[in-house]
Amino acid sequence: MHHPHLIPSAALEEDEDDDSKKVPLFRRYETQGVIRQISFYLSGEIGAPIHYTDLLYTLRSTSESDIVFLHLNTQGGNFDTGLQIINNIAASPAHVITILEARAYSMGALIFLAGDELIVHDTCQLMFHNYSSALIGKGNEQQAQVMASGKWFEKVMRHVCMPFLSAEELERIFRGEDIWLDTDDIRRRLHRIQQGLPTTVPRKPRAKKSE
Numbered sequence: 001m002h003h004p005h006l007i008p009s010a011a012l013e014e015d016e017d018d019d020s021k022k023v024p025l026f027r028r029y030e031t032q033g034v035i036r037q038i039s040f041y042l043s044g045e046i047g048a049p050i051h052y053t054d055l056l057y058t059l060r061s062t063s064e065s066d067i068v069f070l071h072l073n074t075q076g077g078n079f080d081t082g083l084q085i086i087n088n089i090a091a092s093p094a095h096v097i098t099i100l101e102a103r104a105y106s107m108g109a110l111i112f113l114a115g116d117e118l119i120v121h122d123t124c125q126l127m128f129h130n131y132s133s134a135l136i137g138k139g140n141e142q143q144a145q146v147m148a149s150g151k152w153f154e155k156v157m158r159h160v161c162m163p164f165l166s167a168e169e170l171e172r173i174f175r176g177e178d179i180w181l182d183t184d185d186i187r188r189r190l191h192r193i194q195q196g197l198p199t200t201v202p203r204k205p206r207a208k209k210s211e
Helices: 009-020 049-061 079-091 107-113 139-161 167-174 183-194
Strands: 037-043 067-074 095-105 117-120 125-128 179-182
Touching: 037 049, 049 079, 067 107, 079 107, 079 139, 095 107, 107 125, 107 139, 117 183, 139 167, 167 179, 179 183
Parallel strands: 037 067, 067 095, 095 117, 095 125
Antiparallel strands: 125 179
């Protein structure tokens, strides 16, 4: 007569231990990162670079997971300071969001355009114009300074403002014209840039009056 094969309880415990020691078919790991959100408010006139070292250092020392918000309400100011802020925005590992909260004129407008992401509130203004400076020194030194500063300014404007401003608009600025844009104009231009379209329609040449 065939008897069922009985397994001692000790052997069963050994088999269970063996199963528990088997390597799983996959392993799951999870990490949680901390996203820092840092806000700076550029209000009033932009002063000397020494006053912005905290902002500049923060832009340089952030990580790729950080977000830096620059809230703008400024009439512009020091060109060197603004350019240093723009260069540090470009070099920052963080995602930099510039927020137009009221107005940004002159260098303030350029800082606004330098952000990785641009946000504009209702009833805001941008204004672009040519630079102004005070000259010292002999006449030939002043002339050389004017030429060098003019070329530098034009290069910065083309690098930062295009394609938001057209080449034709930049030429108007270099000739001394001011360009004002409100929230509707700004949003329309940003939308057209996202679509890969030019932001402005070229002006048609004026028809000559017949004599």
